[in-house]
Amino acid sequence: MTPLKAHRDTMSDMAASIPGVCADDPLFRAPWQARIFALIVASVKTGHIPRGDFQSRLALRITQMEQAAPVGDTEDAYFDCWLAATEATLLDIGLIADGEIAAQIEAIRETIAHIRATQTPT
Template structure:
């Protein structure tokens, strides 16, 4: 895993980090990061492919004139992740959309303080 993290640092530009390694501003950011690492480990894509996909998303953000100062880095990361899994035929957009509604529904019917789970 450590070798993997070194590869990420080498191949993927802009990963927010401090002296000890990547830093995250919220739990979901770490989850999004971990999913990419796990998918790469399983051979779903190479870091070069991942870097290209992420760069593509960030280029679109810039073209749209949105703020791109690093604060939204993991939002773009997640967009790239959704895109690359669709391209690789791992998870289709339609599947993502359907599942999103299921989670929204699950959250609505879950009293606060209970774990939100799918039925």
């Protein structure tokens, strides 16, 4: 083992000894976390969502989550807040109307049900 490798292994071991700490955390734990992240980055970049509008709602959601209950899984809870803040921002600035998300979810469910129905052997 080279001194450099030993050095890096030691650093990793130290980080790994702390609860909830992992030296090589994956950036996203689920594809949806990457998608909602990208959705906001793209919307801020194009100017459709003012960054401050989203940021303030994200901070509010995180504060509310922490006050409501101890956090079990930080990573998932964090992206849950990200999703809630995204929906709130889109509704508040009028890019998405009340009920549109629920309608779209229903449309996706119907599509999935249809695909399943056609693929399930009878």
